[in-house]
Amino acid sequence: MDLGLTEIQQMLKSSAQEFLARECPTTLVREMEEDERGYPDELWRQMSGLGWAGVPFPEQYGGTGGDFLDLAVLLEEIGRSLAPSPYFSSVVLGGLTVLDAGSDAQKDDLLSRVCDGSGILTLAITEASATFEAWGVETTATTDGNGFALNGTKLFVPDAHVADVIIVAARTNQSGPPEAGITLFLVPARMEGLEVTPIRTIGSERQFEVSLNNVRLPSSAVLGEVNGGWAIADRAIQRAIAGQCITMLGGATAVLDMTVEYVKQRTQFGRPVGSFQAVQHHCAQMATDVEGCRGVSYQAAWMLAEGLPAQREISIAKAWISQAYRRVCATAHQCHGAIGFTKEHDLQLYTRRAKVQELGYGDVNYHKELAMASIAGE
Known part of the structure; x- marks a missing residue:
């Protein structure tokens, strides 16, 4: 595995840094935290206009024909x-799942809209158990004439309020192992019986x-095959x-950069606090954690891009980065002192998100167990 970026990837990274530094200052991030929609339409139009939404999709759908590593470069900057x-x-959640398992008609209909930003997709898997395992899917899909009727409740569905289509995992067969009876459905977000309620985090x-509540769908809404949805969902997860993990790497890098810059400028006892050995050790430990995050996250992304089995590497990355990002934020607070804990400072923006991402898609213990099970099974 070569961790170096290609010339095209480096150009993509540099242009993304310049664009986001100019168009997405932290003042905008703070403003959008209070906004009901959560993002400005103009920023999304610009991102889509730059071709970012089409990076991992084939050219026939309006994409650029890139792979998961190209996508990772953008996710890090985001x-x-x-x-x-x-x-x-x-x-990531919607478009790549349709690309993975959609019919030609579904791909033609949805992916072109994803690539130009006019259509927004999302994925709904987790329920009351909050698990990403098949047994946690309790939403049912029963046959209803030539289609299906869906009943149940999904939790922690990102951007469901603006999505045009929600990919929903539902149980179509109650017998047999949990993985055998799950089907994915393409559910238009404005369907009768579908209700979206915000969850504060x-x-x-x-x-x-x-x-x-009795959301009725035609058979053409099935993504993949009936009772064959879990394999698709597992790849999506x-x-x-x-x-x-790549997104968390970007956050950890930003925290390191702002901390190093701060200790260079903040003076105490007549000298920059960065000149004190204890602070230098803190920064060195943060840099070590960030580089560790980079190695494990890009290894997982590379394996996905190559089409290789990557469950172990993904779990190792998530278990490591969840703890490392938290350590980086905690150490940054030590270096900043009291100001780092104030809402007016940018550091808290990353610390809060680090905590959410630490728990998202499985916590540290969950992924340690998956990694160890994979190693033991070899």
């Missing part, structure tokens, strides 16, 4: 800037409860975890 947008939901990101 994580670094905390850019408020439905990018992760629409591209410490990170101020847009998460929602999606209630389905793996991509989501790997993508979130």
Whole structure:
């Protein structure tokens, strides 16, 4: 595995940094935390206009034909800037799932809209158990004439309030192992019987409860095959975890950068606090954690891009980064002192999101167990 970026990836990274530094200052991030929609339409139009939404999709749908590593470059910069947008939901959760398992008609209909930003997708899997395992899917889909009727409640569905289509995992067969009876459905977000309710979180990101009460869908709404949806969902979850790890890497990098800059400028006892050995050790430990995050996250992304089995590497990355990002934020607060704990300072923006992302898509213990089970099974 070569961790170096290609010339095209480096150009993409540099242009993304310049664009987000100019168009997405932290003042905008703060403003969008209080906004009901959660992101400015103009920023999303600009991101889509730059072709970002089409990076991992084939050219026939309006994409650029990139792979998951190209996508990772953008996700890192989005994580670094905390850019408020439905990018992760629409591209990583929704679009790549349709690309993975959709019919030709479904791909033609949805992916072109994802690529130009006119259509927003998201994915609804978790329920009251908050698990990302098949047994946690309790929403039912019963046959109703030539279609299906969906009933149940999904939790922690990102950007459901602006999504045009929500990919919903539902149980179509109650017998047999949990993995055998799950089907994915493409549910238009304005369907009768579908209700979206916001869930407040410490990170101020847009998460929602999606209630389905006799939502009737035609058979053409099935994504993949009936009772064959869990394999698709599992791949989608793996991509989501790997993508979130890259996003967390971007956040950790931003925290390191702001801390190093602060200790260079903050003076105490007549000298910059960065000249004190204890503070230098703190910064060195933060840099070590960030580089560790970079190695494990890009290894997982590379394996996905190559089409290799990556469950172990993804779980290792998530378990490591969840703890490392938290350590980086905690150490940054020590270096900043009291000002770092104030709402007026940018550091708290990253600390709150680090806590949400630490728990999202499985916590540290969950992924340690998955990694160890994978190693033991070899």
